[in-house]
Amino acid sequence: MNGPETDTIVIATQEARRSRPRSSTYSPQLLVGVALTGAVAAITLLSLFWTPWNPLTLDVENRLQPPSSEHWFGTDRLGRDLLTQVMVGGQNSLYVSIVATAIGIVLGTSLGLVAAGAGARWGAALTRISDIGIALPSILIALVLATAVGPGNLSVIIAISFWFVPVTARVVVGPARQVLALDFIEAAMTHGRGRIYILFRQVLPNIAPLVIVQTSMMFAAGILIEASLSFLGVGAQPPTASWGRLLNESQPLLQIAPYYTLLPGMFVVITVLGFNLLGDGLAVLLDPQQSRKGVV
């Protein structure tokens, strides 16, 4: 049993908040996150049309040169322009992460929603299965796949998705269950709406902020995992540029050519940091308490 609805304090405070967006809605995290990810995305997109040098041009005589006016980032061990390698490498990382995140979010969210609506026994079964998926490290899976199917982006994408799907499902299940327990879900059932409709057209929109933030965070993780796998040699193979591979090549040369490690490494850090901050900022922006954008 509840008391009277529409409390003055609640209405008045909500109205005040809505009339002027508080500075904290556009938080520093959001702004920095947008800036960083925007910059990386822009540079990567640019590389599709233009790079300072041709990525394949070798110049062995001038290899391992430090940054100069000709080669802003210096050259790698085969004399290729490092900046170009980094820019093109970004294509790879972003592509892999986008695909893996898309698979993870779409399949994971669907799985989580279905598990939430499935009742105790099925829900428990799905949770156990997803636990297995979470427990297996994607690095291990990628290595297995690389041996079986061969290295390359496909193996990396599969390996990362193997982990993303259950993690997302796990994140979605709890809040989805919470929404399912609400009155308007019962009301929808009395109106004749079926299970699937309720899960995807009523529960999902009400946990949307959660899913959006999760996407951003997972994207960051994807970048990092792809870089690690390429570092281990399981990802994109030469001559395809990739951040991880650059880090692998530069590792023994750290004392001679520190820029070779630092500059690609910096890009990885900026990208991951950017997406993480973006996720944080989105969490604040989409907070349902502030803007009535959902229930959870």
Added chain:
Amino acid sequence: MPLVTAKNLRFRYASSGPWTIDDVSLSIDSGASVGIVGESGSGKSTIVRLLSGLLTAQEGTVTADGNDVGKWSKRSPNELRRFGQLVFQSPSRSFDPRMRLRRAVCEPVRALENRVPRRDEVESWMSRVGLSPQLLDRYPHQLSGGQLQRVSLARAISIGPRVLYADEPTSSLDVSVQAQVLNVLMDLRTELGLTLITVTHDLAVVGRLCDRIIVMSGGRIVEEGTAVDILTNPQHDYTIGLVEAAKAVSLKRAS
């Protein structure tokens, strides 16, 4: 003419333990307005969900319009939904916060009749509950509790049900607003020939709204009779206590 009946119903939420509904039998005539009263834990909310088919009893049967509700809900659930609609206690929680009210009000027709209602239809529902159709352009949180509960009623009558199950329809509303919603309920009953089954803990509500009262406690029916009889001459100890307490906290006027 009985429209909704229950025979020896037994129900519990868990698979073992005490019964929430313990051997309940009742009969509700077509066109009647029946109030099921009791305190928290009496089973009154559960009984209304059993009668409407939202829940299925482990033992006993519920019959509506001659059909076994249990079988009805499996074979043609849409027909069952068209027969009886529910109105819930907390109006703000019975609407999807992200759905505009216009869409929300059209949900039953969209789901059960597979079509989008016409403008004039929607307007007629709203005028029956005494609200301007313009309110439908808003979101649930932009209406007051009383208005929202009336939208809830408009939504419930939209597919022309024969029975309206109301679960504590005014308990979340200010006393000053309850009267308006109750008036609408009474009007809907006379104008549409609805059978009203109202669950409430508030005896003042049933006094005017209902012809008959069924008193529940601990999952069982302890007393039933006409509203006037129960309120003025309660027999069972529990009912007597309930009426006394309700009088103690209700408004006493010299006039």
Added chain:
Amino acid sequence: MIEINNLRISISDKALVAIDHLVVAPGERLGLVGESGSGKTLTVMSILGLLPEMMKVEGSISFAGRELLGMPEKELAKIRGRDIAMVFQDPSRSLNPTMKIGHQVGETLRLHTNMGRMEIRQRVLELMHSVRLQSPEKMVNRYPHELSGGQQQRVMIAMAIACGPKLLIADEPTTALDVTVQQGVLELLLQLSQDSDMSMVFVSHDLGVVQAISDRIAVMYRGEVIEIGPPAQIIDSPAADYTKALIAANPSIPNADVLVRLAGTRFNTDQGA
């Protein structure tokens, strides 16, 4: 005991409450009645400085000679729980689900007094007894979720009166309870107030409930007190139109003959509450 003068509460230039003068005498029980949005909750929250930051509060609220508005937080904290106590509507939300009952009742005693552990334990049992909780010795070790709504509210009341406050503010304390429990809690509050000469401000949207417990009733509408007087006057000879509408719209339980006459008829809401 408490005197409110020229109280103005507003948010973003929108006026929410405007009370020129309101007094509660020592030992008096004032019923503050009005619908949602009338400003009654805002008013009592402002007494204890519990309004959200974005609300502007002007005027004067003086308690036992001290000015409460503008008082530094540290001093207000000393008054809260000790001199002025508050009981809220939903006890299940106000109690800490992870703390034992006995421990929670003793909170204010630990905060405001120097009593030792044994003393506090003794006092807690006394308090629980005075709010008519059965088997206090057993209940001390229970957790909130093991209690019924009525019992939880009694625990809240025990917490509130622990330090012997001079003023108790109750904001819709019975609204979330079953009607038989409501009766019990109201009787309890009445008796506690009479026994210790404690002033009380009882906020509710239900005139019937307020009638049972108040020495005077103040009717609020749109942030203003539009009428104030003893229950008999307010209910039997209301002056303001709004008060009349409030009374007319109250679905009370009339006497037998009135009930028979009224059964099945619509409620009178002509003056549009």
